[in-house]
Amino acid sequence: MSHPCMKSLLFLLSTLCLCSSHSTSRPLRFSAYLDPKQQFYLRWDHDSKEMMTFELHVQSTGWVAFGFTTHGELPGADVVIGGVLPDGNLYFSDWHVVDEKTIVEDESQDYKVLAITEDETSTTITFWRNFQTCDPHDQPITGDTLRLISAFGPDDTIDFFSGKIIKKSLYLMLYLNEAELHSPSVFHIYDLKLDDFPIPEDDTTYACTFIPLPIVKTKHHIYKFEAIITPRNETMVHHILVYACSNASVLPHGVSDCYGADPDFALCSQILVGWAVGGGSYMFPDETGISIGTPRDPQWIRLEVHYSNFDLIPDLIDNSGIRLYYTPELRPYDMGVLQTGLFTFPIHFLPPGVDAFNSYGLCNSSQFEELNGTPVPDMYVFGYLLHTHLAGRGVRGVQYRDGKQLRILCEDNKYDFNLQETRGLKEVVTLKAGDEFLVECRYETLDRTSLTFGGPSTLNEMCLAFLFYYPRNNISSCMGYPNIQYVAHALGQPAADAMEGMMAINMVDWNNETAKQAEKACKEADQIVVIKTIDEVVVNETGFIRDIESGPMPCKNSIQNESSAEPEGQAKFQAAVTSSSTLSTKAVLPFPALLFIHLGFPWLLTFFLRVL
Incomplete structure (x- = not known):
């Protein structure tokens, strides 16, 4: 029984005792379709034991697969494959992809199946796994943006590379999820959107207009928002931001370039809500909402819609914007949004041709109270939105107090430009006046031969973290940038002022060594911190970049921890199923072997029953 096909068969045999009607005892709270045709539907949930439970529903009665990849490529993918054979027997196993032609069964079977069912049109598999296993072939489940892979075949003859992936x-x-939050009994809907805007034949357009907020006689709270994207323009709309305007502002009419010849269209800097490509709707926690209807509240907003028409498609008309949900049923606190990160222009730059380059932007909040005009209460941060452009690969926001790191407040080490969404924190975090907040962005520019500068275009770069908090204050943004003269001098370039410093960056002969020198200099340089209020009052502060401390998460070997490795809320079930994973040893299966297993299954089953 040393043949790899036979060992794989042992695992198939060991799963015959599965109860196909078994399911999780508590509902899985989160769900998403994984493909545009809605053939793959995933439900999932996680618990305090750091276990993730999945339920995959696929429109196929053949084999189905699910797993994770590092960057979306097949080699290195971590997958499970399972299904129901024509005679009703079940199969399920943990694999990893070696290359474009080879898939290998894991020695450590770290995915635990709970149920497999099949009807006339579809297959459903429910299973769970620890966030971090001790198997190097398993991709960790983290708080980053993960790349999922799903596949199926027309029947139970498994041919992974020929399946629909x-x-x-x-x-x-x-x-x-929204079902766990309080939905008011009375609410109203109000749309902030452009009206029949012709999208220019240009790779980057920032369209801005000014729109009044709902007119209400008493105080109301905005408690939810979502994007309205004109059908067929989904690939054009990059982000939508809503800025609150000071009631003392004199605002222009019409629609114009946000950052063009008329500076009035760049007025208003206090972000109310924001959406970026890939994001969905977002409901605020029960404790807070955006206040409207009081003398202190804004009456007008600036709507900013960023279009990326790289293919220069003509004759596109757009009516995109943001839909607000508001209610007279008030929450305890008014909320605000603090924009942090690296001051976008003109200091931010990225060297070309490097696999990793870190940029830093510091918020030193020591002058918050002076700028606010009154003492700033503790800011309770409950959510965040991270933002870079195409070169971004990771973003971290780190909180410091009295010179010591408190926590990494938010991070995404596998940032995906196409999935930018407002995300909630597990627990509300307290940010005090005087704390420092550092935003670190990691970039890759291997596909670029010239410098990338910070700026509004998608081909430029940004490094931002928007913090959603309550109760609100008058601070709208707090962002930093390095002393560019110091950076130029560290690179051997003369610079008498900031302008010459930026010009000097263009004179550098960029390679891996000079890129490392530039990153080191940007981190060592004094930071100039720019703090702005909703009334456009600006002050400058200084600071410096502190080190970021982070440690690896411990792994959990599912096989060695069988007695305790059970998802919360799950009923105990057959120990034989759990212990059977130790029977599955490493098997490199070219697909003729897999075909042999399934076509010859009834005969082999009879043979093994006789031997055993």
């Missing part, structure tokens, strides 16, 4: 980025570490 779908890849999708998804954030799994959600903590609340």
Whole structure:
């Protein structure tokens, strides 16, 4: 029984005792379609034991697969494959992809099946796994944007590489869904959108207009928002931002370039809500909402819609914007949004041709109270939105107090430009006036031969983190940038002022060594911190970049921890199924072997029953 096909068969045989009607005893709170045709539907949930439970529903009665990849490529993918054979027997096993032609069964079977069912049109598999296993072939389940892979075949003759394969980025570490939040009994809907705007034949357009907020006689709270994207323009709309305007502002009419010849269209800097490509609707926690209807509240907003028409498609008309949900049923606190990160222009730059380059932007909040005009109460941060452009690969937001790191407040080490969404924190975090907040962005520019500068275009770059908090204050943004003269001098370039410093960056002979020198200099340089209020009052502060401390998460070997490795809320079930995973040893299966297993299954089953 040393033949790899026979060992794989042993695992198939060991799963025959599965109860196909078994399911999780608590509902899985989160769900998403994994493909545009809605053939793959995933439900999932996680618990305090750091276990993730999945339920995959696929429109196929053949084999189905699900798993994770590092960057979306097949080699290195971590997958499970399972299904129901024509005679009703079940199969399920943990594999990893070696290359474009080879898939290998894991020695450590770290995915635990709970149920497999099949009807006339579809297959459903429910299973779970620890976030971090001790198997190097298993991709960790983290709070990053994960790249999922799903596949199926027309029948139970498994041919993974010939199946229908779908890849999708998804954030799994959600903590609340809308059903767990309070929906008011009375609410109203109000749309902030452009009206029949002709999208220019240009790779980047920032369209801005000014729109009044709902007129209400008493105080109301906005408690939810979602994007309205004109059908067929989904690939054009990059982001939508809603800025609150000071009631003292004199605002222009019409629609114009946000950052063009008329500076009035760049007025208003206090972000109310924001959406970026890939995002969905977002409901605020029960404790807070955006206040409207009081003398202190804004009456007008600036709507900013960023279009990316790289293919220069003509004659596109757009009516995209943001839909607000508001209610007279008030929440305890008014909320605000603090924009942090690296001041976008003109200091931010990225060297070309490097696999990793870190940029830093510091918020030193020591002058918050002076700028606010009154003492700033503790800011309770409950959510965040991270933002870079195409070169971004990772973003981290780190909180410091009295010179010591408190926590990594938010991070996405596998950032995906096509999935930018407002995400909630597991627990509300307190940010005090005087704290420092550092935003670190990691970039890759291997496909670029010239410098990338910070700026509004998708081909430029940004490094931002928007913090959603309550109760609100008057601070709208707090962002930093390095002393560019110091950076130029560190690179051997003369610079008498900031302008010459930026010009000097263009004179550098960029390679891996000079890129490392530039990153080191940007981190060592003094930071100039720009703090702005909703009334456009600006002050400058200084600071410096502190080190970021982070440690690896411990792994859990599912096989060695069988007695305790059970998802919360799950009923105990057959120990024989759990212990059977130790029978499955490494098997490199070219697909003729897999075909042999399934076509010859009844005969082999009879043979093994006789031997045993």
